[in-house]
Amino acid sequence: MREETERQFRELLEQHDREFLKSVTPSTERALREQEFDRRFHERTKDVIEPIMTKLRALMHDHGLQSEVIVTQRRTESDGKITPSSIAFEFRVLTDPETHGFPVTTPTLAFIADPANNNVLVYENSILPFLGGHVGVIDQCALDDLTGELVEKHLLAIAQKVLRGTGAS
Numbered sequence: 001m002r003e004e005t006e007r008q009f010r011e012l013l014e015q016h017d018r019e020f021l022k023s024v025t026p027s028t029e030r031a032l033r034e035q036e037f038d039r040r041f042h043e044r045t046k047d048v049i050e051p052i053m054t055k056l057r058a059l060m061h062d063h064g065l066q067s068e069v070i071v072t073q074r075r076t077e078s079d080g081k082i083t084p085s086s087i088a089f090e091f092r093v094l095t096d097p098e099t100h101g102f103p104v105t106t107p108t109l110a111f112i113a114d115p116a117n118n119n120v121l122v123y124e125n126s127i128l129p130f131l132g133g134h135v136g137v138i139d140q141c142a143l144d145d146l147t148g149e150l151v152e153k154h155l156l157a158i159a160q161k162v163l164r165g166t167g168a169s
Contacts, residue, residue, distance in 0.1 A: 037115035037143070038074050038085045044146055045071065045087045049111055052151045053089045056159070065163075066092035074113065085113040089155060091162045107133070107162040109154055111146070120146050122154055126161045133161060 001009075053069045060067045067090060074085040088110035110123040119140045126133035141150065 034074075034115035037118065038113055040143055041085050041113040041115075041120065042071075042073075044143060045111070048146060048148055049087050049151050052148055052155065053087070056089065056155055060091075068092060084115075086110050091159075093162065107158065109158045111151070114140070118142065122150075124154070124158055126158050128162065 050069060050071070057067045057069055070086075070088045070090060072083060072086045072088070075083050077083070088108050091107040093107075106125070107128065108123070108125045112121040112123055114121050120143055121137050122139035122141075123136065124138045125135045127135055139150075139154065
């Protein structure tokens with residue numbers, strides 16, 4: 001594209017942005033911010049989190065253990081309930097009590113988008129029958145601070161709790 005044409009396009013787009021932003025209500029502005037945060041969260045998920053989770057899933061599979069990586073897009077239900085964007089690693093491992101009829105548990109580590117606070121929440125469910133564990137948010141960070149090292153740290157910590165409790169470690 002010629003430089004002059006590009007300049008004209010930029011001016012036209014900047015004018016459009018100014019006109020569009022004049023008509024944006026606070027709720028629309030919030031929704032646009034949340035949408036942008038979710039877009040960036042999913043980019044980070046694809047680039048940082050998912051490759052690490054996929055590698056751990058393959059390592060577990062090599063040892064005969066099942067797991068799953070679950071990616072969820074933000075959605076609003078008809079009743080107004082919002083399900084946030086997230087990516088979760090589920091340990092699909094049975095413990096000895098579960099093989100004898102006790103309730104099946106699915107230990108999980110999830111990274112959940114929190115656009116209202118401009119954060120990512122780290123959620124853990126490491127409850128195992130007769131062993132206990134933890135359920136709830138264990139960490140939070142800004143989206144730009146979500147690194148591979150942070151993901152690996154939390155995955156390793158929950159894996160140590162869960163796999164020890166299943167007799168698989």
